Amino acid sequence: MSKVLMTGSEAAALGAKLSNIEVLSYYPITPAFPAMERISKYIDDGELNCKFVRVESDHSALAAVLGASLAGARSYSVTNSQGLLYMTEVVYHVAGLRQPVVMGVANRALSAPHSRFPEHGDAISQGASGWIQLFSENNQNVLDDTIQAFRIAEELRTPVMVNYEGYIQSHTLEEVEIPDADSVTKFLPLNRMPVMDVNNPMGVNTVTSPDFYMDYKFHQNEAIQQALSVIPRVAKEYKEAFGRDSFGLLESYRMDDAEHAIVAMGSIVSTARQLVDSLRSQGKKIGLIKLRVWRPFPGQELFELLNKVKYVTVLDKNIVFGAGGAVATDIKAAFYGKTDSIINGYIIGLGGAKCGLEEIKVAVDSTEKTDKQNNNSIWIGL
């Protein structure tokens, strides 16, 4: 196993390469494009035996990947923000047709007003689509999560998005340990599940009557719920194979005796870690929960970690208009009737707004000044 400096984009590309993807399609968009270029170069250099399908739009990119997956190929795409929105129709097709597609998403804010900067709004917009969603904290996670995503997807016949933030991760160099290719192939044997067969033509995604539609949706929901047990097992097997812990659904950091917990996902977790260390050195009983998986939402697992704390500060790099931050809203729904804890949601870092130690400290202090539960989200950094 070697260790090199690489960007999150390169980590995503390398993860896809080590996973031996067979078909790739994408449509260029910032900030996901370096991952696309990197995989294309692997193909061009003969390092990866993969068919790259050129298309005229993001919608077509995912459609091409869907077709390849139906034919049994291990298929991958990368996109973000407006590209993901343009794909949305096919995002739902892939999930409903139960195809084990993996897609990297270099999270970027959504227009309008137009923004090129990071936040989670694009991924959150797809939260009802039926895709499993992993959120990577750092570039090592991007690599590890991409490889694990194929195992999870193929086991459950359910697609997986691997989210990493634009620029903060996609364009920033970090040390990444690279597993050797043979070990990854052993961890991730090719598990073809073709639906289409040229010798036996059939229709896919045909009109379904009310007699059956709901049953299909029930089975789809059952499959994604199973991810709550499959993801931790895959993480455990990954640790046994490569020595790195991905912590399954959640990572608990300095939560022993904690009275206050910060909950976050993505790159802001690293900043929150620093704040927890700093406040712990001042004697404050505070810890951190890193949410690695947002869909399916691990509500019960979160509750088991948070049911003894007095305060919960939830950092959301997204806004669901009229409701609040997506993670805070999910936590409050999952904890309904079970807790007296003060759970405060904070909207932070939208469209690349500063979300450093200072801003997170403001959120933490604000939660402790609250004396009753409420459903409002508080905006930090306006």
Next chain:
Amino acid sequence: MAKNLPVVPTAVAGGAAEVSTASSWRELRPEIRAQEKVNPEVILFCPDGAISYGVDRAAVNLHLCKGCGICAVESDGIVMVAEYTGAFGVFGVKEVNK
């Protein structure tokens, strides 16, 4: 208890899934009135693969047909007829175009 269904919604031989019964919400049905006038290429236009064409003979699988009417537009010899469904079930058809 949810029904036991194929994991991926597919249909053999093309067209609407056998389990989907698209015909259940069809309001018009194609009727072949003149076999000699049917264009064999009409099978390419049916979005549900409901029309087959054997030796000089076309046939419509009404189980797969959702009644869109494209076949009647693309080929002579086929007309769309309405399916009347009243309180006592299907009781007749009425020709609506020629």
